[in-house]
Amino acid sequence: MAELTYIQAISEGLRQEMRRDPRVFVLGEDVGVYGGAFKVTLGFQEEFGAWRVIDTPLSETAIVGGATGAALMGLRPVAEMQFADFVSCAWDQLVTVAAKQFFRARTPIPIVLRLPSGGGFSGGPFHSQNPESSFAHIPGLKVVCPATPEDAKGLLATSIEDPNPVLFFEHKHLYRRIKAQVPDERYTIPFGQARVHRPGDDAVVVTWGAMVHTAAEAAERLAAEGTEIEVLDLRTLIPWDEERVLESVRRTSKVLVLHEDTRTGGFGAEIAATIAEKAFEDLDAPIVRVAAPDTPVPFSPPLEKAFIPQVEDVVDALRKLVAY
Amino acid sequence: MSTGTQIEVVMPQMGVSVSEGTITKWLKQPGDPVARDEPLLEISTDKVDTEVPSPGEGVLAEILVQEGETVEVGTVIARIGAAGAPAAPAPATPEPVAEAPAPVAAEMPPVAPPAAEPEPPTAPPAPVQPEPVPAAPSGNGKTFVSPVVARIAAEHGVDPAVVPGTGTGGRVTKKDILAYIASRAHAAAPPEAPAETPPPEAPPSPVAPPPAQAPPAAVAPAPVAPTPPPPGTAEAAPGETLEPMNAMRRGIAEHMRRSLDTAAHVTSAIEVDMSRVVALRQKLKPVFERDHGVNLTYLAFVARAVVETLKDYPWINGEIRGEQIVTRRFVNLGFAVELADGKGLIVPVLRNAETLNLLGIAKGIADLAQRAREKKLLPDEVQGGTFTITNPGGYGTFHGTPIISQPQSAILGTYALVKRPWVVQDELGNDVIAIRPIMNLTLTYDHRLVDGALAGRFLRDLRERLETWDETSY
Known part of the structure; x- marks a missing residue:
């Protein structure tokens, strides 16, 4: 057990998943050298190398499309949107391709989209939204919204394990505001249990x-x-x-x-x-x-x-x- | 009153027309663990007897309705708690509060029992009524009843208007009605020795219910008990014995009375020479037995002829519904079966009998009769009849006037097949007396819809069919 903030719990959880499963990799804007806009993946490139911590062009379509292709080839991508708001750029790849692929072809798309969301820091209309209901409406997607450090770590592990596209909404306001004791070892929390x-x-x-x-x-x-x-x-x-x-x-x-x-x-x-x-x-x-x-x-x-x-x-x- | 972890067991709806059921046996006792769908109790309705499976898993916490009691469909009869929850002790005697006519209590002032009537063995209606007038709600005097309050009110037979409301504008909240019910049940609990309690001599002055803070968990909710005549009001004179009417007997009693109050009963009778049927039955019986395992009865012949004849008499297969006359392109044939214990009768229905030949009818009747005697009919197999045949002739009677099964329009009675001297014509056209197997048939019909001439023609055609029965035509 260690006392972790919400963002530390996400970071540690992600690192654990990457250590235990070589199929897991991250991609996103500035997730590599810079360590991510919120520093969730700080130090990841040093540990896992540039091929498992990929800095992408500023194109959410490319990120989600690339993640979908990688998932089809058997990998477990964890894609970061710098802000959840930007996922709208990837709507077509996510909603038209990833969400419907299993229905159409019985090929699972095990991708996780990490979506820093929510307001409370004067981020304005493009950096503060909570677009979870838009995606909850799309059959084929799962929507996860952790509220505590323990849940953030456990639900992230479950999301990476899940064979479907999972939208993982991390609330930015909670990142460094809440702390709690989080188990050191890996654990999962089942979806659908309040x-x-x-x-x-x-x-x-x-x-x-x-x-x-x-x-x-x-x-x-x-x-x-x-x-x-x-x-x-x-x-x-x-x-x-x-x-x-x-x-x-x-x-x-x-x-x-x-x-x-x-x-x-x-x-x-x-x-x-x-x-x-x-x-x-x-x-x-x-x-x-x-x-x-x-x-x-x-x-x-x-x-x-x-x-x-x-x-x-x-x-x-x-x-x-x-x-x- | 948190019942979040408890599952309520309610009297199930067994078939469309069944409104109440009697608990014949509890298969589990308080404290026993129960699995989901495990048989929990046996019930008897006026149509069928059946086992009720447990709606959930846990421990039977309390039994609210005891064996032998009859309650309406939907009444809570037991509660199942989470495994490990302590069971409430089962009342040793039938729940006394069930005796209070709960649903009417709120509206009617209590009436002292007539002096001549023997004192009831259980507690008299508890003197908590009339209800205290609630604090007048503000505004227009009307209070909105929320869905949950409406449901609780219906379950417990409480008029929400008499419950003091603490919600916005005097609205009755869920907590209000639960506290009210708890206090009422508390007040209605009889003292230890009910026989020594003097009956209330006069309408007691309104009594305020005990404070609502009465520990709700300790009080069993009052079951709804609109049971017609409460058992225990009758008393045996010397030499007499009393036994309670079961659900089936009460159902029969109610239905017979209602039918006579509804239809204008008239009976016509006809004598049928069954020579051909007897001969054919003798020939076919061993074949049916051997090839199909079916006992070919005279009833099957009569039923087959009736179904055929009804095609020409739609009103006799019809019904009066409101101001309309209902006719049908099908015949659902009911036939009365006496139960093995001789204490009741059930009328299973052979559906779409117009599609069946003699073999089909014989098979259908045999199957339904067998299951009727074993009390294994499904609720829908005793409903929806359009015409009924009853056979009181099994013991030799040659005539009767059955009562129509509502809402049908007629019922056919079949009677003993007797050899009688019969006037027939020989081949020269001369009258001679022969010995013939004769069966009397009666048609009892609702004279509101069926005229005597119509009934006469129906019986004539039916006789014609039976007397000219041709093996090839059925």
Whole structure:
């Protein structure tokens, strides 16, 4: 065990995978000599050589297309998008080719796309997005959104093992803000198993990524008022742990779905719809969504604060929900 | 009241028209581990008896409805807890709260039992009713009932309007209704010696329920018990014995009464010379037995002739539905089968009998009758009949007036086949007396739909078919 930050856990996990499996290699913009925009792969080229830590041209299409071809030839590429926002450039390679290859030809595409995502540092509209729902909508892709250092390491190992294209959303805001004890040895965390971040019976917050910590802080404040809120971390959106969510709904009958992505068409809508379909008779209040408004992410710090759901927003919504 | 780790076992819906079931036997006791789909209990409905598999895995935590009790479909009858969870002690006697007519309790003021009526052996309806008037909700006085509150209210027979609400605008929350039910069950629990409890002499003044903080986990939720006449209200006079009506008997009783209250019953009878049928049966019986393992009965012949005749009489195979007359291109033939214990009767249905020849009908009847006696029919095999044949003649009776199986329009009775002196014409056209096997048939029909002349023609054609039965034509 060692205390690692979220980004250290990702870095260490990736290094372990590369050490144990020669098929694993990384590619991306400035991942080699420079060590990656966020230094996740710092020192990797020295250890693994330039052929396993490949600096690519500034072309996300080339990165994802190259990774897909390498996967077809039996390798296990881990491709880094400098920012998750840039994955849109590779939409066609990812959505049209990689996601559908197994369906068309029964040839698996075991690629991992590491996607530094999320706001909170005034990165503005091109460096702060959370585009997970766009890809959750595409059959053939898996979507992973770790919230803790332990999960980041374990889920990365599972992602590399998985025979499908996996989008690994790393939240930039968590990179150096959270630390936790992380096992030294390699371990995997199965996809589709939600994690109870904090127990409670009065209402449940279903969330993932950085919002897990926002929800937990809101829950702590309400605990001081005698209300116990469960915080359920989905960990992976595709697949998502429907059964565990429905269990919480049946028990608490009050649900708040929280995400940093914008509201309309966000993955919270899918969760809310599923709850309404499968647990309607267990609801004691309307399902509440707290999410970013439907605008691009603003640069200005006060505007960005107004944009990203804050602890106060969640506290207010939970108070209303509990009192309903 | 956290029941998150518990699985509720409910009285299952066994067939479309079945609304309640009786628990005949619990195969597991509280504390026993159960696997998913493992038989948990046996139930009896007015149609079938069957085993109920466990809906999940764990330990049977508590049994809420005891053997012999009848509850509506959907009622929670037991709870299964996680493995290792302690089991609630099973009540030694039938759950006393089940005796309280829960669904009506909220609306009706309690009435003192008539003086002449013997004191019921179990606790009288608990004097918690009438319910306390809840704090008037703000606004227009209406309160929104959330889906979960609606469901809990229905499960426990509670009117949400009487539950004090603490939610926004006085809304009844899930916690409110659970606390209310817990307090009600607590208040309804009878004292140790119920026989010594004086019955309530007068409508008691409204009693506030105990504080909602009563430990909910300790209280069994009151099962919904709209059971018609509560067992135990009748008492045996000297020399009499009492036995409870089972679900089938109650079903029969209800159906017979309802049929007489619905249809205008009229019966017509006809005598049929069965000489040809007897001769043909003698010839075919060993063949059917040898080649198909089927016992060829007279019923099969009558059924085959009935199905053929019904094609010309769609109203006799029809039904009145609202203001409409329903006719069909098919015949689902019901036939009454007495159960092996002599304590009931079931009417399995031979579907699409119009597609079957004599062999098919004989086989179908034999199979359904066998499974009916063994109580192995599926719910859908006792539903959807369009015409019924009953055979009360097995013991020699020569006439009867059966009751129509609703919503059908007619029922045919077959009676004893007897050798009788019969006037026939010899080859010269002279009347002579011969000995012939005669069977009486009756058609009891709903005179609302079927006129006497129509019934007469139906019986005439049926007789014609049976008397001129030709081996090659069936």
